[in-house]
Amino acid sequence: MARSDPARVVRAYLDHLAVERATARNTLDSYERDLRRYLAHLDAAGHDDLGDVTESDVTSFVVGLREGSEDHPPLAASSAARALVAVRGLHRFAAREGILANDVARDVTPPPPLKRLPKALGIDEVATLLDMPPTDDARALRDQALLEVLYSTGARISEAVGLDVDDVDASERTVLLDGKGGKQRLVPIGRPALAALDAYLVRARPTLARKGRGTSALFLNARGGRLSRQGAWQVLKANAERAGLSATISPHTLRHSFATHLLEGGADVRVVQELLGHASVTTTQVYTRVTVTTLREVYATAHPRSR
Structure with missing residues (x-):
């Protein structure tokens, strides 16, 4: 299968949502923001071909959102789950359109909410x-x-x-x-x-x-x-x-x-x-x-x- 540039696939997916699915502008903006983060994650992992991405790459992206980094504070469980929806939608679209052979994000689930530390008195x-x-x-x-x-x-x-x-x-x-x-x-x-x-x-x-x-x-x-x-x-x-x-x-x-x-x-x-x-x-x-x-x-x- 031919090489698939991640940024180009993301643009095609967002166009699909806007034109064929008539997705609301606010939702599109949220998806675009989340997918930009996903592209940065793939770039840091050395993936310039969406076809090389594995299920563990998708999982590590979502876990990274919950844990945070030097550049981004940790996201709430609901925000990380929303980002995963965007990523799963991207991979589902790419598989359905024949851009990718498999949907590697299909079985990735949101990480459980972080346990709050119990409050203890001194x-x-x-x-x-x-x-x-x-x-x-x-x-x-x-x-x-x-x-x-x-x-x-x-x-x-x-x-x-x-x-x-x-x-x-x-x-x-x-x-x-x-x-x-x-x-x-x-x-x-x-x-x-x-x-x-x-x-x-x-x-x-x-x-x-x-x-x-x-x-x-x-x-x-x-x-x-x-x-x-x-x-x-x-x-x-x-x-x-x-x-x-x-x-x-x-x-x-x-x-x-x-x-x-x-x-x-x-x-x-x-x-x-x-x-x-x-x-x-x-x-x-x-x-x-x-x-x-x-x-x-x-x-x-x-x-x-x-x-």
Whole structure:
């Protein structure tokens, strides 16, 4: 098959869209912009014949859009997907017109959205949050114990509110959590959390329990029943507002902070995986990106020749 100049094929494709498909001007401008980037990518890869382009060339182009370069910032997933539509349209057109023997872009799919890094509080911020509940009534003592347990064990909010009194073993300093898929795991719990739990169990839970019909639940609501996930989230949210941390809080904030602080303290990622109850270590490894980001920021501000 004769050599096919990439720029000429792009021009023919855009003309086809404008004349035969009556594509809107704004769409044509977007396609032209994306295809100019694609031509630059092919040129950098040494391809002056569209027939030499492979599926991996198309894939690396889209991945490069998401990761960014010195010349271009990273594109959002939606923008990278739009660029891929233009490139796939180009190759489909070239194959249909007999310019290319095969459509190498047909099976290329957009890369998945980049995982957002979990937000973690600093150690001082966690200390401020845990000191927020005033300890002068039953609900405040419950709230103090709940927040301590969430940070000390890395439990999901649903796991914490699912605890029964007997799931806490103070002598062994462990808590039995019911995780996703009905999988249980035994995790350690720190002395501050145990102290907060003891204060709650002795001075507050009996008061709350009298208002209900009897339950084995560890954390009770104002009516004496099991505290709901929504109720626990409100506890976290209210105390975050008191601590001035409401902008950075989410239901998983203390869990994220637990994992990040362990890794920053030198814990092995597979140990953290077990503590969090992740089925795959790949899920846990997102936290290693958090710690690397922190190290990079410290390096950039502290090292005299970091820039």
